[in-house]
Amino acid sequence: xxxxxxxxxxxxxxxxxxxxxxxxxxxxxxxxxxxxxxxxxxxxxxxxxxxxxxxxxxxxxxxxxxxxxxxxxxxxxxxxxxxxxxxxxxxxxxxxxxxxxxxxxxxxxxxxxxxxxxxxxxxxxxxxxxxxxxxxxxxxxxxxxxxxxxxxxxxxxxxxxxxxxxxxxxxxxxxxxxxxxxxxxxxxxxxxxxxxxxxxxxxxxxxxxxxxxxxxxxx
Ligand code: HEM
Numbered sequence: 216x217x218x219x220x221x222x223x224x225x226x227x228x229x230x231x232x233x234x235x236x237x238x239x240x241x242x243x244x245x246x247x248x249x250x251x252x253x254x255x256x257x258x259x260x261x262x263x264x265x266x267x268x269x270x271x272x273x274x275x276x277x278x279x280x281x282x283x284x285x286x287x288x289x290x291x292x293x294x295x296x297x298x299x300x301x302x303x304x305x306x307x308x309x310x311x312x313x314x315x316x317x318x319x320x321x322x323x324x325x326x327x328x329x330x331x332x333x334x335x336x337x338x339x340x341x342x343x344x345x346x347x348x349x350x351x352x353x354x355x356x357x358x359x360x361x362x363x364x365x366x367x368x369x370x371x372x373x374x375x376x377x378x379x380x381x382x383x384x385x386x387x388x389x390x391x392x393x394x395x396x397x398x399x400x401x402x403x404x405x406x407x408x409x410x411x412x413x414x415x416x417x418x419x420x421x422x423x424x425x426x427x428x429x430x431x432x433x434x
Contacts, residue, residue, distance in 0.1 A: 219287075222280035229280075229373045233273040236372075240269030253323065261319040268312025271305040272372060278302050279369040282362065299350065306343040306369060310336040324395030324404065331404025338408070339368045360419055367411040375407035 242248045243255055243266035254265060279302055281287060288295040314336045322328040342365035349358035382391070382399060390399035 219284050222284050225370075226277060226280040229276050229370065232373050232376060233276040236269045236273035236276070240266040240273065242266075243269070256320055258319055261316050264312040264315035264319070268309045268316070271312070272309040275302055275305045275309055275369050276373055279366055283366060296350075299347070302369070303343040303347045306339055306365070310339040310343075322395075324400060327401050328395055328404050334405070335368065335371060335408055338412070339365070339371075342368055363419070364412060364415050367415055368408055371408040371411070374411070375403065378403065378407055 239248075243252075243262060246255075248255060255262060278298055282295065282299060282302065314333060317329050317333050317336075322332055342361055346358055346361040346365050349355070349361055379391075382388070391397040392400060395401075
């Protein structure tokens with residue numbers, strides 16, 4: 216029950232960002248943004264890639280918390296499988312769209328932001344693909360490990376905005392510049408996903424350690 220409440224609350228908290236993202240994406244795709252935006256460029260391919268990444272990224276953000284609810288998974292395994300496929304496919308398009316935009320236009324923050332976001336996209340692709348592959352092979356222990364890594368990456372785009380918001384509230388934008396060249400901005404290019412991934416690896420190793428000790432009878 217705790218998991219259901221936590222994940223539903225998380226989904227609710229992320230909903231405004233997800234809706235903003237979908238709305239931004241559809242406005243951009245239809246060339247109907249309320250105001251001119253620097254992300255709308257003269258390249259039709261870059262626009263298509265970026266705006267569709269926003270729509271599918273919004274869908275991934277909204278849906279991914281529900282995949283982690285064990286009770287839903289056990290009671291409705293078919294729904295878990297189908298939403299898993301939808302989320303993984305949407306994540307592939309999201310990451311691919313972001314990567315195409317970086318290649319064609321580059322980010323507002325320059326080389327370091329390009330690198331941070333490209334690595335983010337590559338890791339999202341890798342974890343979505345591996346979670347899917349392990350599920351197909353019936354290796355559910357590794358499926359769960361890859362799905363957990365994927366989860367933290369999938370909510371990373373939201374965490375990026377949350378971390379910026381909290382930092383601005385606490386420091387009024389210390390070490391942050393409009394062109395994203397401040398020390399905080401540079402660190403943030405990686406800090407919205409790498410620390411969480413490290414946390415997941417520590418958690419997985421501790422869990423494995425506990426299981427091994429139970430099996431050896433030393434716990
Ligand atoms: C996971 C779900 C994701 C969502 C919901 C999402 C949403 C958004 C939104 C709404 C923007 C517009 C900027 C803003 O208003 O803040 C944006 C920009 C951007 N996103 Fe994503 N995104 C996601 C994942 C990714 C991934 C995986 C990549 C990496 C390949 C990526 C790369 C970019 C890039 C390069 C920009 C433009 C940055 C700039 O120059 O301003 N996004 N994203």
